[in-house]
Amino acid sequence: MASKLPNMMEALVGDRSTLARLANYGLGKSSGNGVKVKSIPIPLISENEVLVRVACVALNPTDFKHVDILAREELSSAAIFRGLLRKLGLKQPKNGPIAGMVHGGLYPDRGSFAQFLKTNGDLAWKIPPGVSDEDATTFGVSAITAMLALNTRLDVPWLAENANQGQGRKDTPILIYSGATAAGIYSIQLAKLAGLNVVATASPRSFDLVKSYGADEVFDYRDQAAVDQIIRAYPSLDRAMDCFSEGSSTEFCAKCVRKNQGKVVTLLDSGKTTMDGAQIEFILGYTVFGSEFQWLPPFGPKFQKIPSDNEALRRFYSTLPDIVTQLRPPPLKIIDPGLKNLATGLEMLRQGQVSGTKLVARLE
Missing domain, CATH: 3.90.180.10 (Medium-chain alcohol dehydrogenases, catalytic domain)
Incomplete structure (x- = not known):
């Protein structure tokens, strides 16, 4: 051949x-x-x-x-x-x-x-x-980003049988900001299939779409009362994934989880590790390849090798053929x-x- x-x-x-x-x-x-x-x-x-x-x-x-x-x-x-x-x-x-x-x-x-x-x-x-x-x-990018954020940063249990048994939490809900994005859609499904209560944000025109992928409740991110509504409805909320990571989206998420000193994962780097009492962590899907890399060399930012992210991709892709029918x-x-x-x-x-x-x- x-x-x-x-x-x-x-x-x-x-x-x-x-x-x-x-x-x-x-x-x-x-x-x-x-x-x-x-x-x-x-x-x-x-x-x-x-x-x-x-x-x-x-x-x-x-x-x-x-x-x-x-x-x-x-x-x-x-x-x-x-x-x-x-x-x-x-x-x-x-x-x-x-x-x-x-x-x-x-x-x-x-x-x-x-x-x-x-x-x-x-x-x-x-x-x-x-x-x-x-x-x-x-x-690819969207599904892997969702997997990394949920399974390796936000303590959401893995879906595959016998994969990391005993680890991960189902006891508190998760917030998915911008649930109508591809990363948001996969995050909602992975979290829901893992047994979590899933709260999402979207524009009103996307409410039905986001709910169809498993979100338990959807809030309008442009509504000034949305943060208070989420806090009242989900007082134990302590983790969020910001699938937009621009404008005030990260601040929105931080306010929702700060009462419980929670954590927000972002897809763009704000340069901050804390915000409103919440922990902020930026992730980049390319770390799954297990190699160091640099953007705009020799002056651009460098990204270190993260072996655990590489292992996470191997695990995800080795089990994906068995769970792919559960993910739309x-x-x-x-x-x-x-x-x-x-x-x-x-x-x-x-x-x-x-x-x-x-x-x-x-x-x-």
Whole structure:
């Protein structure tokens, strides 16, 4: 099979200079789509890696942020994929369709906006029969972020049988801020399936959507009385996940849990470790790969290796085939197929035109 593979492939790569990316960072906005389709070498794999023909990808806000600011020129972007295994490393016994997440945008040979990608064989999950390509692509950034926040930071029990038995708490509820986001939807489901009472925030137009994924009660985050209403209704609330992490969202969450000296997990770094008496912890899904990395080197922030996050991803993906039928993907919006059309999806995310849905595109 390896002999039939071509040497080159088509990929969507970054097309912004260092000066343009620094300007985007300073201005907080960008112009132009910043990507182009280019022929590049097919990645070489080690004995611990697999080569995958990419069939379908899902788009995330992190993708356009890498394109605009973080990714060097000529690097393929994107983080999640569904593909058909085409080549195995020496230590990889798997076969058949797999899905997962890769750290696109920082490495010249690792990204999912391409015809082929490489990934560590034990950091992908095998897609069981009955799960569509489009659904399988969604169990990447958003699902992994939800798992990390709940299972490794907020003491929510794991779903899999015999996984960390005796650990995790069901005795207090959890607040999911911005429950209609993809991360919010997966967080609600993971928490509810683990046996927790789930409180969420959303705009009124998304109340029914959020409840359909398992939220016990939903509050309007724009209602000035919402914090007091949540505190009165859930006096034992001591943990929250802020799936928006902009504006006053973290402050909202902190006020809800401060009475119990609770904890808030955020997806963007506010630079604060405490707020209104609550503990604040910023998480980044890319720590699951078990490697140190840096954004905008040599001056940008560095992120240390977190071995326990790497182990958490291995556990999650090893059990996902058994629990995937209990988790519903977010509503999907299918965009036109092909690499060149991904730029349209990135622009939709960049302009804030995607709400309550997950963008998905086929590449084959």
